[in-house]
Amino acid sequence: MTIVATAPMLSERSLRRARLASGLIMLTFLTLHLANHSLNLISLSAAEEGRRWFLFIWRNPVGTVIFYGAAITHVILVMRSLYMRRTLYMPLGEALQIILGLLIPVLIIEHVVGTRIRYEISNYYDSYEAVIRGFWITSPFNGIKQTVALIVIWCHGCIGVHFWLRYRQWYQQAAPVLLTVAILLPVLALLGFANTGRTIANMSPASGYGEYPSSGYQGHKNYNSTRYTSPAERTEVKEDEFLIKTGLYGAFAGGLALVLAMRVYRRWRERASQIQIRYADGQSVRVPLGFSVLEASRLGGIPHYAVCGGKGRCSTCRVQVLEGAETLPPPQPIEQATLTRIGADHGVRLACQLHPTSDISVVPLLVPSLESIVPTGSQQASPGREREIAILFCDIRSFTMLTEARLPYDIVFLLNRYFAIVGQAVERSGGRLDKFIGDGAMALFGLNSSAADACSNALKAATIIVKEIERLNGELAGELSIPLRVAIGIHTGPAIVGAMGYGAVKSLTAIGDTVNVASRLETVAKEFDVTLVVSEPVITLAGSDTTGLDVREVAIRGRALPLRVYIVPQESSVRFV
Template identity: 55%
Template sequence: MHQAIAALSSERFLQKLRLGAGLVMLTFVAMHLVNHALLLVSLDTAERVSRLFALFWRNPAGTLLLYGALVVHVVLVLRSLYRRRTLRMPAREAVQTALGLLIPLLIIEHAVPARLSQPLYGIVVDYRMVVRSLWVVNPLQGFRQSVALLVIWTHGCVGVYFWLRFRSWYASASPYLFAVAILVPVLALLGFADTGRMLAHMAETAPQMDPAQAEALSTVRPPIDQATVAEGLGRIKLSLYLVFLGAIALVLVLRHMRTLAERASQITIRYSNGALVHARRGLSVLEASRQAGVPHYSVCGGKGRCSTCRVRILDSAAPLPPPGSIEAATLARVHADEHVRLGCQLHPEGDVSVALLMAPNPAASLPVATEPVRPGREEEIAVLFCDLRNFTDLSEARLPYDVVFLLNRYFAIVGQAVEQAGGRLDKFIGDGAMALFGLGADRDQAARQALAAAAAIVRDIAHLNAELGNDFSVRLRIAVGVHAGPSVVGMMGYGTTKSLTAVGDTVNVASRLETTAKEHDVAIAVSERALAQSGLETDGLRHSEVAIRGRTAPLRVYLVTDDESRRFALETEKA
């Protein structure tokens, strides 16, 4: 037990180590590209900044940090490749892995001369020499390095996206990050091309040195034997190519040997839908599903960060390994019982029967491991529920066409109030409605927007009553509940009815507060948390303690009458 926990704790450490090594290399690449972009200013500016960057990266500590990060990252990638029980994976993960393995093959040709020419042969490599070599002398090599630049930058940006995509602030920051990801390599390539054209023009128009001058210069500075330099650097490059390709080949050979050894001991995984899979011992349930073509959700790609791959254990012929730290944390977050496990983290040692708790529709034309358009993520939002009071009794006394007319007027009031306040109308449920506020970049104003929409709904319903009072002899009364907090937001539904919505405790509490408003005969019931986040005053407002199902402590709720809602409207307009 302790050994398993220690192993999984070390696995998490290695994940962080791999991420840290990747960030070190991405920082170096970003500084390198920014330096290239400065070529648009001038060659001298780029040279001066290059010398500043070299103070950091070319001293012993910086060199150890950079090349240590490179070695650590490559070794951990190869280790991850070896540990995978199947090479079948989602397309984006396969592209990320392929780009990572391609990078060393692309940069060795450039990195070896750039880093070793001076310490080995005394050749000072500056921007003028590098750009002239890649643009004038060997343009094919220049094209190759431009491709390498784009591959390296893309690989790093994809890695950062996988790291940050579920952060609460990522949605608001992503447009700026995307702009940086596009502009940095574009400006770098423009700087390289501009300087390359300038040097090419200078080479064409420069006066030729006569033989006497060349001979006199050679007596002052003996020429470097270019053939010797090329041969020495060539041997180093060839050695690096062979080491890297040999490492990949060794990993693949070891994988194949492991597969041959494991075929003698297979396990059987039975699914509750009737599917039967014979898999190698050591595969996770998710890997076995993918290998056999059994549809099995996994939004995070099998890293234990989501719970969409979870299964219920129906039967097991051998004791199951205990959940590790990553799996235990995810299962605790979804309040899973002891018989529920993550398919991506469970490696059964014997035959097992499972039920997929989030099984895809078998009739859907989705490939294995397909993910939703937008996977659910947790966001801080405000939720508004509103409902007409006693509308059932009212509708029974009216003609159906009159009911439709009244409902459409009411729906228009709610929809316009929500949109004008900056929210998103989620759905209408009978004569009730649900709206979300704070999606995207407006989280700080979410509660204020929700209360502004609630006050506008109460005001416009009063106007509608005054307008229709003589003709319909009706008085519509509204009840609104508002709460703010974390909620899981994502695309949910089926086919054309799929839409962006929210689920979780925050939604349930907001619905309960709408019922509370009816029970206390007030227009709006707003939680203490939402009111505090809005910044509106609580002076003079009546409050009550409301028991919420699933919560040990009651929730303080502020009760707002029709008249008091006008104050909310004024305060939100001033803000």
């Protein structure tokens, strides 16, 4: 009988996505709320008009279900993740996000009850004038409390967005804009709150509970029914609010206490079923059954890379299992996808996803002991990501012969003119100049575009280089013993793109077989005494005309099969513009 393994309905990945989605819904609510607050800088009536649209989105059955469903889902999943953590040792950024998240219910429950819940049980219209009057005049302490709550919630959301987007290829370019918005929006909202607060304080004395705005706003259908008809009704509403508020505080505190109690109980039970994680340098850590190898490293104070925060999104925490591999549970989908992507060898596992069931011996494959000698901040750049890009290599032919009788300053002048031509051609074609190596240059195309555009742009850059070199030869005809000639190789394919280097000498570059092949094609151009050699995948993706071009198959060192390439003489390169 064949047993078919089925994936659980609620996988770890789906739960993470639900947590992310619920968080984004609440962050959208907060963003619109802050933008609405900012309208107070124009006038109170502008804020009230903006609030009418805000309420239209969120105070209807659909908006209510979406928002409060997201809030409940997010809190439940946060509590679950807090329980699932086998150790509370974690990087500062993760700890700050959790602490801020746990503070949010404590800070906003009273505000929610005083606005939305009061609206539901008594038809009280919580206009801007009424709310700001309460925070600015009646109870300044609550105003300070809500200001702190706003900052805490916004910081929590921004940290979450940063953790989510930090390895997206476009995030580095978008980060300055997003940071500007992240700073300006709450500042403008608080300035709007203060502006209207001062305006209301100068208009009239504070009004009591149940008094309503004098702004003339009539947009809410129940506006005329919001006054309390008797002191008894007012007292009843206050009692109802107190019970709801107490219930919400109690539910949150009880949920948190339950999670902590379950963690203590689990730890007590696991004392009898501990396992040992041994490391290649002789260190070992005893942890309860169920801990991941990464959690064991953190608990034991053993440095261990985990760039993605232990979520299985990168492979920097990977380890080679030396002993006990036969007893390990098989990789789950998240881990297996990452291991497959990097082509991991047998016995390599992700430390953050590996939960051993017996004693094992491991060695981290990215040695973290070197981090002690790396300057602070040198690891800030994003880790490598596999991208489909085009690589262009360009080199001056017969450079030694060209410069052997020239003064050093003349050589520097000539190289700088050549480098300027290459650099400007690459930039004009939408590429990125990676590096200069002697009299050669390497450029990347497709970092922010499709593979087809990358190939077209690389061919365009090669054509511009050839034309500009011809023009430079004309200018320096009396100075050069032989004309400048270049050899260019272009190839496309997957490459690892990331910031690499040390300290200040760190820049975005690419490594991999695609880079090696492009470099080899530049050498092939010299061997065939032509200007440009382009691999067939580049021509195919770019959709270029190949009429009259010579097609060859060349052997590439390190590759079993030959590569089909197009030999492009200098006069034929203009077709690629």
